[in-house]
Amino acid sequence: MQELLLSFQLAFLVTAILLVCATPLAYWLAFSKWRAKFLIEAVVALPLVLPPTVLGFYLLIAMGPRGPLGKLWLALFGHALAFTFSGLVLASVLYSLPFCVQPLVASFERLDPKLLAASRVLGASQLRTFRRIILPLSLPGVITAIVLTFAHTLGEFGVVLMVGGNLPGATRTVSIAIYDHVQSIEYTAANQLSLTLLAISFVLLALVYGLNRRAGVRWLSN
Amino acid sequence: MFVILMASTKMPEGPQLKRRLPTLLKAAIAPVRFSSLRLLCALCVSVAIPLLSPAQQSQLNIAAAADLKFAMTDLASAYEKQSGVHLNLTFGSSGNFFAQIQNGAPFDLFFSADSDYPRKLNEAGLVAPNTADTYAIGKLVLSSPANSTLDPFKSNWQSLLDPSVKKIAIANPDHAPYGRAALEALKNSGLYEKIKDKLVFGDNIAQTAQFVQSGNAQVGILAESLILSPSFGPGHSWKIPQQQYSPLIQSVVALKGSAHKDAALAFLAWIKTPPALAIFKKYGFSKSLPDEHPIPR
Numbered sequence: 179m180q181e182l183l184l185s186f187q188l189a190f191l192v193t194a195i196l197l198v199c200a201t202p203l204a205y206w207l208a209f210s211k212w213r214a215k216f217l218i219e220a221v222v223a224l225p226l227v228l229p230p231t232v233l234g235f236y237l238l239i240a241m242g243p244r245g246p247l248g249k250l251w252l253a254l255f256g257h258a259l260a261f262t263f264s265g266l267v268l269a270s271v272l273y274s275l276p277f278c279v280q281p282l283v284a285s286f287e288r289l290d291p292k293l294l295a296a297s298r299v300l301g302a303s304q305l306r307t308f309r310r311i312i313l314p315l316s317l318p319g320v321i322t323a324i325v326l327t328f329a330h331t332l333g334e335f336g337v338v339l340m341v342g343g344n345l346p347g348a349t350r351t352v353s354i355a356i357y358d359h360v361q362s363i364e365y366t367a368a369n370q371l372s373l374t375l376l377a378i379s380f381v382l383l384a385l386v387y388g389l390n391r392r393a394g395v396r397w398l399s400n
Numbered sequence: 401m402f403v404i405l406m407a408s409t410k411m412p413e414g415p416q417l418k419r420r421l422p423t424l425l426k427a428a429i430a431p432v433r434f435s436s437l438r439l440l441c442a443l444c445v446s447v448a449i450p451l452l453s454p455a456q457q458s459q460l461n462i463a464a465a466a467d468l469k470f471a472m473t474d475l476a477s478a479y480e481k482q483s484g485v486h487l488n489l490t491f492g493s494s495g496n497f498f499a500q501i502q503n504g505a506p507f508d509l510f511f512s513a514d515s516d517y518p519r520k521l522n523e524a525g526l527v528a529p530n531t532a533d534t535y536a537i538g539k540l541v542l543s544s545p546a547n548s549t550l551d552p553f554k555s556n557w558q559s560l561l562d563p564s565v566k567k568i569a570i571a572n573p574d575h576a577p578y579g580r581a582a583l584e585a586l587k588n589s590g591l592y593e594k595i596k597d598k599l600v601f602g603d604n605i606a607q608t609a610q611f612v613q614s615g616n617a618q619v620g621i622l623a624e625s626l627i628l629s630p631s632f633g634p635g636h637s638w639k640i641p642q643q644q645y646s647p648l649i650q651s652v653v654a655l656k657g658s659a660h661k662d663a664a665l666a667f668l669a670w671i672k673t674p675p676a677l678a679i680f681k682k683y684g685f686s687k688s689l690p691d692e693h694p695i696p697r
Contacts, residue, residue, distance in 0.1 A: 238503055239503075241503075242502075242503035242504050243503070257506065258503070258504035261503070261504060261505040262506070343500050343505045344490045344492065345461060345488065345490055345505075345506070346490065358491070360610060361466070361603075361606045361607040361610050362469055362491070362606055362610070362631065363610050363613050363632060
């Protein structure tokens, strides 16, 4: 169960960090008129198409004692970033970035521009417009972003295996533990963890679809 | 998730525009606006506490070659009972650990399945002085799973040529010492060219054993220590003669970056005591080069 707890810790932390960082990014991606914006969009979407091994490889090198991030961390905290929980958080934030940004961008772009214009004309600041108009109206997108980020981080395997190193209590997440159990011919343990993860994933996705549907229907009927 | 959990919180007064929103949305917005920061802080604190707690002296992080999967687990529980020191075990291929340790993996001890990787780590200046030690000699077996009609114990190398054999599992020779030894033995058997298209490679020797145990590979070259565990179950095995491969002289080193040097040295001393040696022996490890008697199974 230690592995499950660790995975949940990781997923919570990554979701929280991404919500804070990805919301301004998504706002900018949705509303910026900059012509080269597509380049940033491509960079954000990269983790979707990159094999986890590519991301894992570069992160491992960057976070190791000879890499730039690792050196910085070594100077600050006395140890390199690879094979630590903090390293795992950083890797997961990068790996799950598109799962947080894209639903947000999609729902920001769907908003009626007239509402935003009206809010500004009535004297609301940009921040106030965001908090009072954009965020409430994009709630289904926010929920989707939260749940997808959480679920994706919970189920992450390749990157975690490469930069985490399978350390019990620090980087052995639930998907790594399942892999370990199968390798060790411990099918009962593997089965228990897999079923738990399957159930959690299903409940999370059912929640997204259920909530989005309800929110959508109520909104339309209003 | 947070939104859903907090949806029942009482809705504070909002401006006019917001009153037009459906009730569900209204209720759900409140925590997004008012509690997300608090929730975030609480989460960060709860997650950070276990991370910030200082390293405990009563813990050791051990990287162990996958052939030690069962032996080291037994050793760890015996040692924990006796000393109270908790051992965090990670199993994998020795080559993989070699790479990870070079990238700063925080292990205290590294039990390799050969002596080359510990020597290279020593040359790289990553090993605590005078800690390198041979702890066991590993042995290769040719094995088939329990329900198989193949019996390597009777037909030895010839069982590889049986028409029922579609896949032959060995560990990855690039980074697993048992894979390297298996490849060498196959070449010395004279059958390598005939069967090389049937080879499948496990990431480490434990995964290779799982390929065989599950029947996905009909036969495989495994570590004796793995097939002697109850998890592997009854199978048929033939001990490959020692002359056919370079001996698997397995060495352990304490790592220089370790924060628990004394505990590491204490464990290294303990594995030479009779109770520990008995566990090594139970899993087929010897301290000297193996004899040629096949194991009856």
